[in-house]
Amino acid sequence: MIDEKSSPQFVPSPPPPDVAIRLQSVELRYGEKIVLSDCSLDCTRGHTTCIIGLSGAGKSTILRVANGLRRPTRGCVFTLGSEISKLPETEILEIRKRIGFAFQYNALFDSMTVAENVAFPLYELTDLEEDEVNERVKSALESVGLDGEGDRLPGELSGGMQKRAGFARAIVNEPEIIMFDEPTTGLDPIMTNIITETIKNIQHKLKVTCLVISHDLPSVFAIADEIALLFEGTIIEYGPVPKVRQSPNPIVQQFLQGSDVGPIPV
Amino acid sequence: MSVAAPRRPGLFSGFNRFVEYAGGLATMFGEVCRNVVTLNFRPSEVIRQAYFLGVESWTIVVLTSLFTGLVISLEAASQAVSYGLSQFVGGSVAFGEVRELGPMLTGIVFAGRAGAAITASLGSMVVTEQVEALQSMGVSAVKVLVTPRLLASLITVPMLTVFADIVGVYGGYYMAWLRVHMSPYTYWHSVQTTIIFSDFYKGLEKAAVFGVLVALVAGYEGFRAEGGAEGVGRVTTHAVVTGIILIFVFNFALSFVLFP
Secondary structure, three states: OOOHHHOOOOOOOOOOOOEEEEEEEEEEEEOOEEEEEEEEEEEEOOOEEEEEEOOOOOHHHHHHHHOOOOOOOEEEEEEOOEEOOOOOHHHHHHHHOOEEEEOOOOOOOOOOOHHHHHHHHHHHHOOOOHHHHHHHHHHHHHHOOOOOOOOOOHHHOOHHHHHHHHHHHHHOOOOOEEEEEOOOOOOOHHHHHHHHHHHHHHHHHHOOEEEEEOOOHHHHHHHOOEEEEEEOOEEEEEEEHHHHHOOOOHHHHHHHHOOOOOOOOO | OOOOOOOOHHHHHHHHHHHHHHHHHHHHHHHHHHHHHOOOOOHHHHHHHHHHHHHHHHHHHHHHHHHHHHHHHHHHHHHHHHOOOHHHHHHHHHHHHHHHHHHHHHHHHHHHHHHHHHHHHHHHHHHOOHHHHHHHOOOOHHHHHHHHHHHHHHHHHHHHHHHHHHHHHHHHHHHHHHHHOOOHHHHHHHHHHHOOHHHHHHHHHHHHHHHHHHHHHHHHHHHOOOOOHHHHHHHHHHHHHHHHHHHHHHHHHHHHHHOO
């Protein structure tokens, strides 16, 4: 492993206060396989940043690096003002309490009801009284359109409802950042629209920083303030939506047009 | 042309794996101990797990112990009577059950029943990202998933061993009566004069250690699951095998220390 501290060109640069997440020259390897390479990104506080890219490009890995579930082999990651890539696990846990995470396959605890799933972070991380927990669970379920579904088990819900239950669990602790991993994958167009609107509503209501991984372009254009395109482990384009849409980069244009002709190997 | 020396890849990699495994178990045990000392666990979850792991294992433990008591007595009673040593039958059955077979067989059955259940449950949670969900919330998976199960095992295995001891000794009496018409007085007097309370108590100490071992290995293996159902099956098998081997090793070591 290369020690970046001894590397003359690498100087960790803490982000300004308006940046919630900074990835700086991040590299992540699994053995010989390079998943992320010289990957840099700033996510502005209160904005929704969408990371798009081909399947297997390393999009979900970026989320895990950003909340400390994976440590980069090189480079550094600042999340909510702390260099999370260098912290011990106990301190990372404290930062993760301020981050909500909605998983691609929901990751709901299948032995618990929806309400118990949503209440779980509150019971584990706070000293709230039961009445207040119930109130916040009810409010979170209403925010995602699942009021009245709290007593059902995850297995009894449709895919879209499970997604929204995962969202409710991610927002119930009033996090400063919410990460969505492929929120619309595997859903029909109607449910995709509902999920997209739900994310927009969550962001609008809670004024949180959202980091969304997706390759569903209509959904991305609907919710994103900034877009980053990840290609072969590197962010090759990043900026506000109009800037990315008008990018002269042929890789970006091929991806946005969904064409099989261009520099991206098919 | 030079010929490369034959490599011996298994020697150090096997040692490294052993050290890594032992270190992983020790680290997890340290975290569980810290959670227990700081009361950082939910008692209701411990009770729920104790019910699930203990009650579900009860029938198998009782059956295993009953037939063990029966077979020891079956072998011992006829031989002992033919040599005029019938006054030792009850003692030999109780001695074997209380000090060795009761705790060990309970531990082995517990590893096969409860240990497999723990690993399969945790392994499934790993491959469906539920454990990662816990971590992403800032919640320690060891605290929520392993600590209550380990405490439940620590409580239930000795309790199961008490049942196993009683059933095994009674099974031995039944077979002695059936086989050689041994009087209750001869059998139970032999039990009373052979077994002292510390034997019984030390047997329960062994059982408690086996409970901790099974839960620890099962939890650790569960967290190592990867790759879906096949991966869960693989770590479950590994957890049961490792748990049983460790029970045999620790049983020898504990017998050596506790019954000098």
